[in-house]
Amino acid sequence: MAGQLTDASIILRLGYQAMRRANMPVEQILGRAGVALSQVDARKRTPLSAQVAFWQAAEEVTGDPDVGLHLGEHLPLYRGQVIEYLFMSSGTFGEGLKRALAYQRLISDALNAQLVVDSKSCYLTNGRMEYSDTKVQRHFSECVVSGALRFFNFVTEGRFQVTCLDFNYNYGTSEAEYRRVYNCPVRLGQTETRLYFEPAILDYPLWQSEPELLRLHEQLALEKLQELARYDLVGEVRRAIGSTLESGETTLETVAAQLNITPRRLRTQLSEANTCFQQILSDYRCRLAKRLLSQTNESVERIVYLTGFSEPSTFYRAFKRWTNETPVEYRKRKQH
Numbered sequence: 001m002a003g004q005l006t007d008a009s010i011i012l013r014l015g016y017q018a019m020r021r022a023n024m025p026v027e028q029i030l031g032r033a034g035v036a037l038s039q040v041d042a043r044k045r046t047p048l049s050a051q052v053a054f055w056q057a058a059e060e061v062t063g064d065p066d067v068g069l070h071l072g073e074h075l076p077l078y079r080g081q082v083i084e085y086l087f088m089s090s091g092t093f094g095e096g097l098k099r100a101l102a103y104q105r106l107i108s109d110a111l112n113a114q115l116v117v118d119s120k121s122c123y124l125t126n127g128r129m130e131y132s133d134t135k136v137q138r139h140f141s142e143c144v145v146s147g148a149l150r151f152f153n154f155v156t157e158g159r160f161q162v163t164c165l166d167f168n169y170n171y172g173t174s175e176a177e178y179r180r181v182y183n184c185p186v187r188l189g190q191t192e193t194r195l196y197f198e199p200a201i202l203d204y205p206l207w208q209s210e211p212e213l214l215r216l217h218e219q220l221a222l223e224k225l226q227e228l229a230r231y232d233l234v235g236e237v238r239r240a241i242g243s244t245l246e247s248g249e250t251t252l253e254t255v256a257a258q259l260n261i262t263p264r265r266l267r268t269q270l271s272e273a274n275t276c277f278q279q280i281l282s283d284y285r286c287r288l289a290k291r292l293l294s295q296t297n298e299s300v301e302r303i304v305y306l307t308g309f310s311e312p313s314t315f316y317r318a319f320k321r322w323t324n325e326t327p328v329e330y331r332k333r334k335q336h
Helices: 009-021 026-033 049-062 067-072 082-088 093-102 134-155 175-182 199-203 211-247 252-258 263-272 277-295 300-306 312-323 327-335
Strands: 114-117 122-127 162-166 193-197
Touching (some): 009 026, 026 049, 049 134, 082 134, 082 211, 093 199, 134 175, 134 193, 211 263, 211 300, 300 312
Antiparallel strands (some): 114 122
8 A cells, every 4th residue: 555655854854954064044945845943853754745845945045946956966975874774784786776775765755766787778767756846856856866876986985987867857957067066968858867877886895794784784674664564554544534534434444445455454554553543533533623623614513524423522522532622612722
């Protein structure tokens, strides 16, 4: 089951550090993008949709149409994450790259890179990841490429050389500016984004290789990937609850049927995610009721229906338990 697309918290932290290095007005950009400074140090993943707001704000505030390309020049080296450990403890660059690709979702759901090696070429491709805004797609791609090249040069002690870059959008900066940043030819309007390099580097031995640590790092990466899968499940359950709430048929059984799994299996998987169906349902109803009371003029009777309660008295008791206020008291305080 595919959940909401998200980025790891490291994406926001790297972007924040890059903006500081580039002397950009960080607080103004984050404020316009709707990102609080407290989120920079949070450990939670962020919705991929937040990237759209961030890149739009970055371009508007700086007035730089090439902001992704230029921010990428200031990205700090990607360090201290399980994928780095997994890469560095591999025997060769090629082995490390393949292992990193297997767990790239731990960094971002926007990454779907694959390694292609044939008789004619050797390249990494991220396919045709489409954004609703082509500018956002361009900024993200050009920034990520800079980060990847910096990391590849680090693990190969400066021996990694990109030979050509393809981007799957039609408009960018000048050829001279691309060459200044990437030191290679750049082709726009291609079918997919590709990073070409010489295949010989795949056999480059990594001096940090530790077979014993590699097994530990692979186990840790697998556990984190399984944790993401559980996160996906909770998101799918929330969406199923949202689509059935008004009908009054929101039960573990109806949600399981909508997700095409058995109720017993759903109960087990939610338990493994340290939650349960009733907790998710209660949280969803609480958030929905608070939003409707504070941001709309819907009657309480209508909100009882929209939140899936059969009786107003049941809704009142639940809301009092959630907030220690009645719905009327909560609305007055929030709309004052």
